[in-house]
Amino acid sequence: MTRLPPRVSTTVLAATLSLSLLPACAGTPVATGTGGAVATISVEASRAAMAILNKGGNAVDAAVAAAATLGVTDPFSCGIGGGGFMMLYLADEKRVITIDHRETAPAAATPSLFLENGREIDFNTAVASGASVGVPGTVRGWHEALARYGTMSFKEVLQPAIGVASKGFPVSATFAHLTAQNEAKFRRFASTSALYLKDGKALPVGTVLKNPDMARAYRELAARGYRAFYSGPMARAIVGAVNQPPVAAGFKVRGGAMTLADLANYEARIRLPVRTTYRGYDIYGMGLPGSGGIAIGEALNILEGFNLKSLPRATAEHLYLEASRLSFADRNAYAGDPEYVDVPVAGLLSKEYAARRRGQVGMERVLGKTGAGDPYPFQNDPSTPLRPHASRVLAQNAHTTHLTVSDKAGNVVAYTFTIESWGGSGITVPGYGFILNNELTDFDFSGPHPNVPEPGKRPRSSMAPTIALRGGKPAFTLGSPGGSTIITTVLQTIVNHVDFGMPLERALNAPRLSQRNEAVTDIEPGFAGTLQAKGLERIGHKWHPEPEEIGAANAIAFHADGRVTAVSEAKRHGAGSALVQQPAR
Incomplete structure (x- = not known):
């Protein structure tokens, strides 16, 4: 039985904060110029990044400053209680690396973590509990990024976020709406309701929301570095909140089994990206335990055999949907933590394997839900590996954030990080003001499957920060939140830009379709009934009714003349914020 949470609005918080508490101007979603560039969903996060760039910091320093600020202004989708994937292009070394700071399961976790009497527990019950909390990796990821590739310290890059948390910001209509959606979960936890609710309801629009406890957490990080999070008082507070959640009177939730050793032993991983080529571009994506880079790469390899720009638009869109369907069938079957399962990455990204999968695509018919392929013959591996069965698409939540930064030296950061559901587990760490993730619900609740819980394991993720090079130089970078739709958002934007010739801002803002090997395709409001929709319906495509x-x-586009264009959403989730150091005149 498929477990699905209620479909809710995925509106992402667009911060309305200015440091002086004057109303902030609306985000400018596109900016072109020279020097460094940044694109985020938050005006204040973009300003924080730009302030660091203007002080001489590089893209890594600026990315951490933006991320920390998002943890204040966008606390229901990201923060130091979660984890993420950071991808970097290092201009001096002309190479791409990734920092995996995905949350891990505590040492006490077992494959039956979310089973009772052999049956899967209710998804929402699992989310709002200490049992759903993975060991947070964000702070360790920031440390690795700054220590290895940055130029500034925690003390420097956290200052903008400390200012925002201390001075407060006026609650926007969007923030109030997101809080209202989470009232039932937040009321369960005394520390969360005290911060975000008044008399059990969302704070009114215009309320100045201060978070002195989060400012305290950041100050401790500024003073002691990452060790302040993984040992000492903050670590004890985290473990206490997980194992004995700070529930409000009259509520009872499941506790977790996290230890101080789980925190002290957490490590980020420096991993090579996955790579494929597509019409003259080198496309770099996040490798395992991220499934996004592999799924996008496989889909692009399938599409490369079609001349999309010469085809009628409906036919090209049909092929995009079918390529996504096939790559999701494989992603669902094989992807997991590479430290626990052998995943046939080389086979999945093989051009020859893509040709075989391409042969299943009909130009005038829809495949429908399909099975996984067999990439193992393309592995050049003489062993006889386990061939797992495909699983259903998990109920991944869409509540993540992505930011991208570049600097004048040509370094690039694409960064996606999350606490999973809106409001994560709902548990705010007492005394420190940040919400803990519910990332363990990204595991399959039952097996056998490569993505079941195990001690120390990282759940499979769809986060897909992406960097594209052309001629060895950055051409564009992009990423998105959206749970499993992250993969299709990035894939479709690449197709729009590369195949259909749309400037990146048009490619990013075009209507989106998301097919993830399901009977119906997710669509955006206004698409049903259009000529494009009717053309696809004649082939057999069906749309989600909601x-x-x-x-x-x-995203950021890098132009041949040295200019850069930072791009954020023009309409979705409220306009995003794009800034460049030296705007074009």
Whole structure:
């Protein structure tokens, strides 16, 4: 039985904060110029990044400053209680690397973590509990990024976020709406309701929301570095909140089994990206335990055999949907934590394997839900590996954030990080003001499957920060929140840009379709009934009856003349914020 949470609006918080508490101007979603560039969903986060760039910091320093600020202004989708994937292009070394700071399961976790009497527990019950909390990786990821590739310290890059948390910001209509959606979950936890609710309801629009406890957490990080999070008083507070959640009177939730050793032993991983080529571009994506880079790469390899720009638009869109369907069938079957399962990555990204999968695509018919292929013959591996069965698409939540930054030296950061559901587990760490993730619900609740819970394991993720090079130089970078729709958002934006010739801002803002090997395709409001929709319906495509906005992407395009264009959403989730150091005149 498929477990699905209620479909809710995926509106992403667009911060309305200015440091002086004067109303902030609306985000400018596109900016072109020279020097460094940044695109985020938050005006204040973009300003924080730009302030660091203007002080001489590089893209890594600026990315951490933006991320920390988002943890204040966008606390229901990201923060130091979660984890993420950071991808970097290092200009001096001309190479791409990734920092995996995905949350891990505590040492006490077992494959039956979310089973009772052999049956899967209710998804929402699992979310709002200490049992759903993975060991947070964000702070360790920031440390690795700054220590290895940055130029500034925690003390420097956290200052903008400390200012925002200390001075407060006026609650926007969007923030109030997101809080209202989470009232039932937040009321369960005394520390969360005290911060975000008044008399059990969302704070009114215009309320100045201060978070002195989060400012305290950031100050401790500024003073002691990452060790302040993974040992000492903050670590004890985290473990206490997980194992004995700070529930309000009259509520009872499941506790977790996290230890101080789980925190002290957490490590980020420096991993090579996955790579494929597509029409003259080198496309770099996040590798395992991220499934996004592999799924996008496989889909692009399938599409490369079609001349999309010469075909009628409906036919090209049909092929995009079918390529996504096939790559999702494989992603669902094989992807997991590479430290626990052998995943046939080389086979999945093989051009020859893509040709075999391409042969299943009909130009005038829809495949429908399909099985996984067999990439193992393309592995050049003489062993006889386990061939797992495909699983259903998990109920991944769409509540993540993505930011992208570049600097004048040509370094690039594409960064996606999350606490999973809106409001994560709902548990705010007492005394420190940040919400803990519910990332363990990204595991399959039952097996056998490569993505079941195990001690220390990282759940499979769809986060897909992407960097594209052309001629060895950055051409564009992009990423998005959106759970499993992250993969289709990035894939479709690449197709729009590369195949259909749309400037990146048009490619990013075009209507989105998301097919993830399901009977119906997710669509956005206004798509059903269009000529494009009717053309696809004649081939056999069917649409989800409840359209929603898909994704909240951010991107940067790098032009041959040295200019850069930072791009955020123009309409989805409220306009995003794009800034460049030296705007074009």
